[in-house]
Amino acid sequence: MYLKIVGSIMIIVSTSAIGYWYSMELQKHLNDLQYIRQLFLMIYGEIHYTQEAFGEVFSHLGRQLREPYAAWLENMTTEIRDRRRASFTELWCESIDTFLSVSNLKKEDLSELKDLGTQMGYLDTDTQLGVLKLYTEKLDLRIQTIRGGLAPKKRLCNCLGIMSGIFIAIILV
């Protein structure tokens, strides 16, 4: 009897943990989106104020960021300095694949980020800033949508975790 109780408790605890972990993943995704929004606002500010090239902007900002974003921008700085690819888009997409696949950003976020690379390095500062502004606005919209549905989703994950644990325990016991 004791074993059954202990087993049931363990099942409920583990499914609840899975539910909690999933709800935390949703929160981390939102946090990372907010973080890259902040990062792009900083890039916007640097270009607007100093009109520096990407290499300098990334090198400067890379030192202030957390991983994996710091490593991503450091890599971009090196690649730009060494001029390893014929176009900025190639550099940008490759480094996103290498460094940001371990972030909490989803595939569609990374795909949008890669699309941004095709519009970087424009002829004049105004257009370049416009592109960055548009991207941050898109991020704003996405963040708002996710934030709006986050609390019920987190509750749902937690509840489902506990309920599924109870359900499995009842069936097995």
Add this chain to the structure above:
Amino acid sequence: MAEGTRKEQIIRVLPKSVQRVIEQWGIRFDKLQEIRLRAGQPLFLIYAGNEIMPEPGGKYYAVTKEDVRESLEYISHYSLYAYENEMKQGFITIEGGHRVGMTGKVIIEKEKVKNMKHISSINIRVSHEITGCADEILPYIVHNKQIYHTLIVSPPRCGKTTLLRDLIRQISDGNEYVRGCTVGVVDERSEIGGCYKGVPQNQVGKRTDVLDCCPKAEGMIMLIRSMAPQVIAVDEIGSGEEIHALEYALHCGCKILATVHGSSMEELRKKPLFEQMIQGKRFERYVVLSNREKVGQVEGIYDERGNRCI
């Protein structure tokens, strides 16, 4: 500058295909003067004073639009917007002080050049400093180990900027003729210091401060207020505003080293602003250059009255 360094600086801004052509052709970079990329045309090099078309496989290399675009990406570090102001002037200075000139379709706004697009030609002019070219004239423009207010008068392509740069270096470092002193340079077109990210790539001396890409009139006043230079050097003065700033610098006790377009003292006197300066004995020495026998040939050195002293 070591040949290896110069080679690296030049090669890294060239498209990969042109890099291969140049590598195969096996040139010496200390003799290379220019590389010209024109979309749809053969690759040209100005090498040891001669124009050559590299033909590594027995056939000349035709530059493509893609090559020009790729080269532009490398030159601008993939950030053309950051070079908007330089593009207005038609050139970008790269690491090593090498100058990349470009042509394409000019964008006009309010009757002024705003930028350039559809770039179709690129000319990479390799920087070659001639250290020691001012040795000949330095003894004539100094007195008690201090320089005179000096104006270098020369037509284009006669070496006035090269001479000015070497004078700046020698005055800044000091030598048997002149006591080393602080030199402030207003380098509006990055021709003197060849600055890259604010750091002079040419030898301009250890006591030299360069204000890069700054309008001359404004720059001279900024330097006086901020860096207290003993000597102020500017290239190609001419406008009333610049002359006014120059007068201000003279009254502040700075020595002036400047250049101006002109072929002789007579021609200089015909310019009203300079006529006034000669009459007012603002400059103590005038050095006239030409390229009659060689580039940078000294035609004469004149005193403050405009009388020939050598």
